[in-house]
Amino acid sequence: MELLEKLTILADAAKYDAACTSSGLDRSGRPGGRGLGSAMFSGCCHTFSADGRCVTLLKVLQTNRCVCDCQYCVNRRSNDTPRAAFAPRELAELTIGFYRRNYIEGLFLSSAVWGTPDRTAELMIETLRLLREEYNFWGYIHAKAIPGADPLLTRRLGLLADRLSVNIELPSEASLNRLAPDKGKQAILSPMAQIRDSIRESRQEMAVYRHAPRFAPAGQSTQMIIGATPESDRHIMLLSQGLYDKYKLKRVFYSAYMPVSASSLLPAPAQFKPPLLREHRLYQADWLLRYYHFRAEELLDEAHPDLNPLVDPKCSWALSHMEFFPLDVCRAEREELLRVPGIGPKSAARILAARRCGALDFEGLKRLGVVLKRAQYFITCRGKMLPGLRTSPEGVLRHLVAQERPMLVQGTPEQLSLFEQTG
């Protein structure tokens, strides 16, 4: 089979995987000026595809030949689709060719289970070994750990890759049993725990001995499919929070289910619209967990198990906690500022820097680059609200909803141009 055809099949099979970041690791090239490649902590988008998603890594499968029959997956064995596999050297050469031309930041290697999990993992390891050892490749590599593979193989994979991920696939065990009968919860969680422990060990070893082998230095991530099964947003956020707390994940990715199967266990493809807005709100809530000191329990409770589609989760939280506001930007602490809708870590840092030099007014805030569109309803400067602003609780909600509306394309499914998937 021609390389072009293989690439088409195996990129097409990998595209539903949401994760395509290259962040979390700074590496300024190989010491001594040998080799090829480096990594940036912030990550780097090399292009954006027609769906607006960032493309940073060459995202392909080693093979899409699969023994599993997961209902939500395009590569399930019962699906009639062209199959292909990359030979390790072929894929390594392609990666180098793309990397030298600055098309990509590195390789994202995943795979369907071809034969046994062990055999698949060995193939992937061979590809990465060629890249690292023969081609002296020092760029970013994200590898998928194969559930069910021998822990020693997962360890080897982690020593070659920068980031490892194990997909949790679906938000609950019941859904998993129903839709992915070949994968158990344990098969997914045990490599995740193994990776967490190896990363911790590797950090400790490096503190003692600088040249200790580094295990997945950019951490691990996971992804789950949203909208194929009936879990609530609250359930999903609690799960993510648990994963961040217990498994020390760097990222949880959410992927709106795209109808790829006519299985009776899944929403019928004909009327199904991928829940893109819901996915977007989940990402926003996820950001609040990771960068804004929010807890999932604060955002959603039993009475309101789903995120409000009309306004973003932080606005929604602020509107139901008006007793917390208004905050005075000249006095509030950083954690408090981060709770104001429209103020993020960058704006908060700038406010803190600027107010050391003098009192802030609304004019000054604008000059700082703080966007007042949402924030104006929740802050005061030296005890005063924005002059001329009239507010009542319902009025605020109305305004906030009106501001969001232009971004929601009429009707459903809503598409948003707000994806901040940098790096």
Added chain:
Amino acid sequence: MAWTQAAYRYDGSFSGFLCCVFDSYVYKESPAAFLTAEDARLSLWPEREVSADREHALRVYRSLSALGQEGRRIVVHGFLTCLEERELLLWRYLRLGYAQGRRFTGNLTHPLVSKLDQAVYRAEHEAHMYKGFVRFSEQEGLLLAEIEPKNRVLPLLRVHFCQRYPQERFAIYDRTHREALFHQGGQWAIVPLEDFRLAAPGQTEREYRRLWRRFYDTIAIEGRYNPKCRMTNMPKRYWSSMTEFQTDPAQPERKELCP
């Protein structure tokens, strides 16, 4: 006593600008305009020709530490921006900075500070975008690329690309400012260059371009087609030099999703 005004003519380089700062303090003059050699503007002020002097430039450069790391970054990177009258603004920034110390650089509500801060942010952001969007073509072992940035991003890109491709021979040409970055065996240079044209791509190069375009077309999910989001993340001005938005006349097999 107020400083007299004068127009400064210099060679357009950063060290030349530092010499201007030096001279302005020597002669107690407040520059009213900065002119470069090719600048044909006539000024109403008495003109001072500033000759480059390494010692003077170094002395001013060392003095930047008075502004702290942040201030030094604003001055050095501020010189690379496309801001109108950037030398004048930087000169004022330095004067205020010397007077008030590093505290001054955190005063982001000051109109001058915020203006320069934003300009520098835009230049650094553009450089970050180009770290991803530069596309090299291989020609006889050399990697060649062209860009068309608003700001002078080559000095900001240099470290990144030299670290990334330590063993490659490569060149990046900046069409807007007519200068090129060359790298070979750990040595680099940024030199003015009037003209730069890529030769027709060879067989291997064309094959890689074809593979990349195919990958680019394949990776998009049709059900999520969202051209506006793509445009927000990657404005069209970058597209002209990117492989995925060009077609090979010999292989016109591309369909859909592309402009």
